[in-house]
Amino acid sequence: MSNPSNPIPADLQATLDPQRKSWVESANDAACDFPIQNLPFGVFSTASQERARVGVAIGDSVVDLAVLHEAGLLRVPAGSSGAENVFARAALNDFIALGRDAWRSVRVQLSSLLARDTTSGVTLRDDAGLRQRAFVKLADAKLHLPVEIPGYTDFYSSKEHATNVGSMFRDPKNALLPNWSEMPIGYNGRASSVVVSGTPVRRPNGQLKLPDQERPVFGACRKLDIELETGFIVGRGNALGEPIACEDAEAHIFGMVLLNDWSARDIQQWEYVPLGPFNSKGFATTISPWVVTLDALEPFRVAQPAQEPRPLDYLRHAGDHAFDIALEVLLRPEAAGEATSISRTNFRHMYWTMAQQLAHHTVAGCNTRVGDLMGSGTISGPTPDSFGSLLELTWNGKNPLELKGGGTRAFIEDGDELTLAGWCQGDGYRVGFGECVGKILPALKS
């Protein structure tokens, strides 16, 4: 793998060592999403301490960074006010705003504190009182939206997804529109309705245009869908009028989350021409609570698919800019104990890279801000079982999916719980994203 635009200093490289183990023993399980190589950032609270603060997931626990900072075990680098506890906040933004050197320094410190052969973490490991204050079991933690999101943009960067949708709704012979291969097509989403995993999602009402009626009717969405996506969090913004070069773009990315871009297909089809999706998407977008840093993903960097035609200059970057992230979608009906895996795919299939997305987003001068969320677009792989939406998996409902334990699904039904999962498979460990879950509530009476 080649990474000319995002050099990794030696101390950071050590945090990626596959051999490193933690004295938090649950983190050493090969199936655990949160080994010491991951160290994803999130925001949490507990029943006994309702004030939300920043934590890092390790094994079956959350480490409270506000407590570590208070205890003098975690320094934030010069440039920020040392006295300020950026971890005693209800969002990651203030920490992220300190810049990449700070993210990396904190990662290096945390990895040292939590390593099995720690010297810096002896106090934390052996002081039962401190450990009790600093560690919370994940099962006891309430996880919050990790960042305050000033802007949410959603891209459309899977060639397979765009081709599938184009085939269904436009012309199978010219499924991919001519602009698609020239730029990472994107649109502005609604930031206010981005919710954290676990938040129930109410089935939306809206205008539905039924084929046998001249005018639309108002009612509950009948074609409720997921979109399996990832999202990246902007870690360093750009000023208005000052684009981010493609080669520099990864340095502006703090990390990634899983993202479910819930979509009301029937509302969408009626409303989206000519200005794009609006109510069909704006009712909810769910993200996973842990932000996996781009640094933690470094060992899983791979080459992006070949791009033909060759992109215009402003979209070029040397090296490898895709990431090998396995993805899965599970559907569990309310009555069923068991979930059915309905899709398995990989982020590496995406045609346009995150760096290209950010370069394109800013090339006309648009500014971005710390905490901005940029969705990948639905991640569909090349095979029918790797599509990232029910629309594609069931081909607009024509081929319903069989569920374990009986029943079928064309689209989502009330009470269904949808889960996205994602992980990078290392040798003997995995860097996981945790889950991105939402259960559907019935629509309001219309």
Added chain:
Amino acid sequence: MSNPSNPIPADLQATLDPQRKSWVESANDAACDFPIQNLPFGVFSTASQERARVGVAIGDSVVDLAVLHEAGLLRVPAGSSGAENVFARAALNDFIALGRDAWRSVRVQLSSLLARDTTSGVTLRDDAGLRQRAFVKLADAKLHLPVEIPGYTDFYSSKEHATNVGSMFRDPKNALLPNWSEMPIGYNGRASSVVVSGTPVRRPNGQLKLPDQERPVFGACRKLDIELETGFIVGRGNALGEPIACEDAEAHIFGMVLLNDWSARDIQQWEYVPLGPFNSKGFATTISPWVVTLDALEPFRVAQPAQEPRPLDYLRHAGDHAFDIALEVLLRPEAAGEATSISRTNFRHMYWTMAQQLAHHTVAGCNTRVGDLMGSGTISGPTPDSFGSLLELTWNGKNPLELKGGGTRAFIEDGDELTLAGWCQGDGYRVGFGECVGKILPALKS
């Protein structure tokens, strides 16, 4: 005019009295945008006091509300912490969040303080020291973005505009798409690049698809345009999953601004299918600095155009929900001393009302927040000289406009200064919006 959904209490009614005059004599000029009947809210600073705070425009001056509050002359009603000075802030959001009773109470107090026959304002009028601290000449004030904007949505609610654009780019025989007459079509805009009047706007670069070339080229926009719009500011949000009823929607609106939705037509035409405009709009949106409250607009309430077909239930509201706001666009080339008026129209032509826009925006469950900005969409009137964009005024450049003092314009050129103006004409006074101005800088070298 009929207004069943927005009842006006008697003390508020008194602030609308056309006969009321101010002891700030410049406010009594019939041509002044800021008479005592207006009292628009904004945020300002001065060279000698750089900290931004909330003010109200009156005549040729700004009244510093933070100073009035400190001096005990302005109370914010119970429900808010009386000790807190919500006016000593760099945005209106905290004041707006106090709710409509607070906005109205402050309006009533300000009108009393500033009225020629004041009793409450005797101290302010006669205490030269206090008056000097509390009043700043508009010419000496730096005006800031009045609100922190969590979300920006742009609608498309002028039938004339949608018909013109549809005729040019789709099919003149079926210019209006079938969904347009059924709902206020809207899309999410980019909140980060909303700037206050006076901020220079850099011509964007982007992908241009030239008719004689197979692939797009990268370069400076050649069809830079304005869109004459108004915007409303959400004063009370709604929770996720809890729509705002059309009949209640006006109570959620704090006030209005002028809005210039700068548009790069060539970038737009190549990028916008299928997900809508993105880079062609995201480089800048300019708003006027003074938020004219919905209360101040009450005397100018008029009936909206007839809506046929009759809207679905969730888009119905009894009474009159349009406003008679005269609008004008001026273009001044860099070299020219003189500006040319290139369009005159009126907000009352808009097919969909602000209340309908807000009801539609939330009907699927999308939440809104205090400070959200909702653009009207380009406001084009029925006659060719009342169109709200150069695209329409010059019919995509085919009929360039003649400028005063020579020269023509198909689209905007570097150095051009574009000004939107708007006002409600009363009997002997006008409730004005001030100006919404932007001057175009050359594109970055591409």
